Amino acid sequence: MKKISPRTLQTAIIVLVAVGVVVLALGGYFQTASSWFGGLIVDSQTWISNRYLAMVDFLTFPRDLASLRQRNAELEAEVARLQTQIIELEQQVTETEILSALVDFARANPENTYKAATVIGRDPSPFLNYVIINIGANDGILPGMPVVTQQGLVGQVDAVVGEAARVIMINDPASAVNVRLQKANTEAMLVGSLTGDLSLDMISQDAIIEPGDVILTSGLGGGYPPNILVGQVVSVRKLDYELFQQASVQPVVNFSQVQFVLVITNFKPVDIKPLLPTR
Amino acid sequence: MRMAILLSVPVLGITLVLQTAIAGRIHLLSGTFDLILLVLAAWALQEQVKAAWVWAVLGGLMVGIVSGLPWYVSLFGYLVVVGVGRLLTRRVWQAPLLAMFSITFMGSLIMGTLSLMILRFFGDPLPMGESYSLVILPSILLNLLASIPVFWIVRDMARRLYPAAVEA
Numbered sequence: 017m018k019k020i021s022p023r024t025l026q027t028a029i030i031v032l033v034a035v036g037v038v039v040l041a042l043g044g045y046f047q048t049a050s051s052w053f054g055g056l057i058v059d060s061q062t063w064i065s066n067r068y069l070a071m072v073d074f075l076t077f078p079r080d081l082a083s084l085r086q087r088n089a090e091l092e093a094e095v096a097r098l099q100t101q102i103i104e105l106e107q108q109v110t111e112t113e114i115l116s117a118l119v120d121f122a123r124a125n126p127e128n129t130y131k132a133a134t135v136i137g138r139d140p141s142p143f144l145n146y147v148i149i150n151i152g153a154n155d156g157i158l159p160g161m162p163v164v165t166q167q168g169l170v171g172q173v174d175a176v177v178g179e180a181a182r183v184i185m186i187n188d189p190a191s192a193v194n195v196r197l198q199k200a201n202t203e204a205m206l207v208g209s210l211t212g213d214l215s216l217d218m219i220s221q222d223a224i225i226e227p228g229d230v231i232l233t234s235g236l237g238g239g240y241p242p243n244i245l246v247g248q249v250v251s252v253r254k255l256d257y258e259l260f261q262q263a264s265v266q267p268v269v270n271f272s273q274v275q276f277v278l279v280i281t282n283f284k285p286v287d288i289k290p291l292l293p294t295r
Numbered sequence: 296m297r298m299a300i301l302l303s304v305p306v307l308g309i310t311l312v313l314q315t316a317i318a319g320r321i322h323l324l325s326g327t328f329d330l331i332l333l334v335l336a337a338w339a340l341q342e343q344v345k346a347a348w349v350w351a352v353l354g355g356l357m358v359g360i361v362s363g364l365p366w367y368v369s370l371f372g373y374l375v376v377v378g379v380g381r382l383l384t385r386r387v388w389q390a391p392l393l394a395m396f397s398i399t400f401m402g403s404l405i406m407g408t409l410s411l412m413i414l415r416f417f418g419d420p421l422p423m424g425e426s427y428s429l430v431i432l433p434s435i436l437l438n439l440l441a442s443i444p445v446f447w448i449v450r451d452m453a454r455r456l457y458p459a460a461v462e463a
Contacts, residue, residue, distance in 0.1 A: 136315075137316045137319065138320055139319065139364075140329065140362050141410055142325055143419075143430060144363045144364065146362075146363045148315060189414075189420055190414075190419045190420075210421055211324075212325070272322075
């Protein structure tokens with residue numbers, strides 16, 4: 017009988033054990049053990065991985081913070097720039113709308129020629145309701161030329177220099193404009209006041225005036241062209257013992273918010289002072 | 296002194312632009328700031344300043360050109376303000392802020408009253424009571440509010456312009 021060598025025996029045992037392990041594994045007998053072992057591996061790997069990542073974070077954190085801060089500053093600057101851009105665009109939209117309305121007004125009133133201007137300032141004196149516009153003698157502007165917006169009458173050019181002009185608004189205390197009440201078809205005098213409020217004076221006692229009546233320039237006196245919208249009657253004061261009625265007026269133009277105006281350049285104001293009786 | 300005179304043109308020019316473009320649109324009732332008055336008052340109160348009168352003339356003429364008021368109203372008014380300021384500098388120089396408040400109050404009152412009188416003289420229908428209650432007194436209040444920052448700015452400017460006088 018051939019003697020089995022120890023090496024062969026060892027190999028056979030190993031093969032048998034291996035086959036046995038495989039058979040047991042296939043039979044599901046190692047599931048608990050493999051689960052425990054797998055869990056141990058996964059837990060160990062998780063622990064090591066977490067520690068590694070923590071160390072990496074610890075080592076690289078300051079650099080990331082600096083870069084994040086820089087990025088944050090860049091984004092904040094970008095946000096600020098975009099906000100500024102939004103404000104500028106909104107301003108441009110508003111200006112475009114106003115200018116578009118002015119162009120529409122000029123097209124709707126082709127009998128006049130206009131020059132558009134921007135309001136760049138107000139009179140330093142609080143007693144005067146004047147504005148300063150950015151066109152002047154170099155643009156053909158002359159004293160006395162009427163100034164309007166798309167809504168209605170603003171005033172009249174009072175003084176001119178090369179690149180600018182001063183406009184007296186109709187709500188100035190010294191302003192007086194001859195107007196016509198459209199519905200009543202009667203003349204009146206529109207006067208300003210210290211507070212900027214407008215009122216009508218010299219209205220005939222016979223005229224029937226009601227709140228809401230539209231007021232237009234009459235063209236009398238030669239200071240303004242006729243039929244420019246001024247405002248509406250708000251309330252009427254009629255006293256039997258007075259010679260004339262009076263009325264308060266809601267202007268169509270918001271004088272404190274005027275930004276752009278049109279100067280009517282083809283209107284030649286008439287100075288009738290020499291024709292007025294002196295006695 | 297020459298430097299101070301040269302400086303007056305840009306300083307008063309910028310102040311006038313700020314006045315017409317911004318300060319003139321800020322209202323309390325019907326009153327507004329008068330930045331030129333405040334700058335001139337603060338400048339006149341600086342002890343080391345020599346050219347205050349020139350500043351007053353220049354400021355008055357600048358406002359006279361821009362404003363619808365007769366040119367001599369602002370010229371005369373600002374000269375009075377500077378005159379009072381120089382007088383106060385000699386009397387109450389130890390309390391510059393008190394002097395600034397005093398000159399602001401008096402200067403605003405003088406300028407307002409002077410404007411009112413001249414406009415009434417030329418036929419503007421300005422009622423006295425309303426003019427004081429709606430224009431002059433609110434303007435005085437606004438000017439008093441703005442007087443402190445304007446004073447500090449002008450004082451700093453004067454110290455930069457006359458460093459030797461400060462060191463002495």
